[in-house]
Amino acid sequence: MLNATHEELLRRAKEVDLPTRHHIDGADEAGGGAAFAVVSPRDGQTLAQVADAGEAEVDLAVAAARRAFDTGPWPRLAPADRGRALLRIADLLERHREELALTVTLEMGKPITDAYGIELRAAINTFRFYGQLADKLTDESPHTAPDALALVTREPAGVVGAVVPWNFPLTLASWKLAPALAAGCTVVLKPSENSPLSALLLARIATEAGLPPGVLNVVNGEGPVAGRALGLHPDVDVLAFTGSTAVGRHFLRYSADSNLKRVWLELGGKSPNIILPDAPDLEQAAATAAWGIFFNQGEMCTAPSRLLVHSSIADRVTEAIVGRARALRVGDPLDPATEMGAMVGANHLERVLGHIGTGLDEGARLRAGGGRTLAETGGSFLRPTVFDQVDPGMRLAREEIFGPVLSVLTFDDLDEAVRLANATEYGLAAGLWTSDLSTAHQVSRALKAGTVWVNCYEEGDLTVPFGGMKQSGNGRDKSAHALEKYTELKTTWIQL
Structure with a gap:
């Protein structure tokens, strides 16, 4: 400790x-x-x-x-x-x-x-x-x-x-x-x-x-x-x-x-995180989705940057994530109370801000964050950011941002969810939340990703391999x- x-x-x-x-x-x-x-x-x-x-x-x-x-x-x-x-x-x-x-x-x-x-x-x-x-x-x-x-x-x-x-x-x-x-x-x-x-x-x-x-x-x-x-x-x-x-x-x-x-x-990666209506615990799914994209300032190749959520539960899940984003403590990384630290440098911060600006220009709706914070420190700090009303063709949904920026997309059936998840040049990781064992197996097999997490994200140990498919x-x-x-x-x- x-x-x-x-x-x-x-x-x-x-x-x-x-x-x-x-x-x-x-x-x-x-x-x-x-x-x-x-x-x-x-x-x-x-x-x-x-x-x-x-x-x-x-x-x-x-x-x-x-x-x-x-x-x-x-x-x-x-x-x-x-x-x-x-x-x-x-x-x-x-x-x-x-x-x-x-x-x-x-x-x-x-x-x-x-x-x-x-x-x-x-x-x-x-x-x-x-x-x-x-x-x-x-x-x-x-x-x-x-x-x-x-x-x-x-x-x-x-x-x-x-x-x-x-x-x-x-x-x-x-x-x-x-x-x-x-x-x-x-x-x-x-x-x-x-x-x-x-x-x-x-x-x-x-x-x-x-x-x-x-x-x-x-x-x-x-x-x-x-x-x-x-x-x-x-x-x-x-x-x-x-x-x-x-x-x-x-x-x-x-x-x-x-x-x-x-x-x-x-x-790189542009990992999808699929939440189905029968997820064992929707609050836990939302909390994990928020943790996954904001952990390590979103600077992770496996970050679940595309949240694919069924339209029947999209508002509930998105509101929970937005609440967590707004409550997250951004601060000095040397402070043990800090939950999200600094982006790696000023150039990278500007790059991520550029992606956020593009998302706004494309018509996505900004629900949380979207700008710099703690500028007076001289550090490279960014507020946790959430967009919804994201279209699959937007750059927000296609390009790796490598920052704490979540894009929320919705779907109406399982086939559409799988199609959206695989509609990327990357194939590093994916998440799936469901209580149905057959769905878990079938969707995991259908997802083109080196790792699929079911009812969790970023779990595992050294006994299992890590790596990607396609351009990952x-x-x-x-x-x-x-x-x-x-x-x-x-x-x-x-x-x-």
Whole structure:
């Protein structure tokens, strides 16, 4: 538990030792001298000037990862030993939990209670899960003719380039790093330029936990430079990316223009949340819909940004959500009482406000929010926003906003609900509220989404895979299936 007052957390935040260099080959690396400012969205103040990677720094990091993979001990360790190293990382993350949570809050605006209770919990649990799983995997020996022996083995894929966004900087980094390391790969991580500080602290912790030099490297920098250099690098064997669909396309091009490295993409979403009249508890469905779109300031690829509600209950459900939106406490993310923090930065805030303006121009009805708040703080704060009378053809209903903006659409029958839900280029997640078991199964099968939540939203644990369909990407994070991204299958046929 995080037991501290707002004043205590303000003081502790000032005491956090924020890293500013790259982490390459087991040590901090200043690079060529270029730097960029990391600005806190809570007050618009610069947190640190952080080393900015160009191609030279990416080359250094990849070379370190390549040496560690080709000649170092990590891929050759017994899986149980790799697992123990990941468990040590998890223990150290727990020990540094408050420091890491404060860093996440400072750099991306997440409420401190969510950073500590959700973000860090997820990161810690991820390293523990893969630490425990590392020596539980088995190879295959298929039944063949009696004069032959066939072996199918999984081998580490090599050097992994991992590029992760700012909305869950430690959770999403852990979803890439832990399975890649468990498989025996080495990694070069490029965090978002908005949130490099927590990733650098994670790298320090991994080195403290005993990872050999070069096994985990972190380079800071902008996507068009450092991300591009990593995507094009001929010594990177696998690229794992979470972010926008537009940038995901770039990584596919980088692969085609370099060494045809495997590219695994977890991209955007415009997730539908369907509420039927027979929902077990309409108040709970409305409360969960509101929580889902406003949690993490709506900066989630899985956010249920399209509420599809049956016309017979639309007014009741919408009024409940509007009430919650108006009552939600927006404030300093370092205040434990804050329920919704700051948008990640001024540019992103303006982008979301632009979507809101477009919705108004298109004729949708604004029911709550719609504008900036707490501007006097210098921070990037937005009121929780709800639109109804949204037409499926409006940009509000089609484009990913990545903010606390809900679009309410209505339907009259189940076929229409499914048709509206699938009328998107994305296919990441969906929600369904019903008391009918047959409806739950039939609609879940009909929805084109990687995850379907029934009578809940954003639930699950590390035993189940996460990822999308259509333009929401490919491959899966979490679960044992994530290891498939970081291993190669080898067949050995022995004639007896």
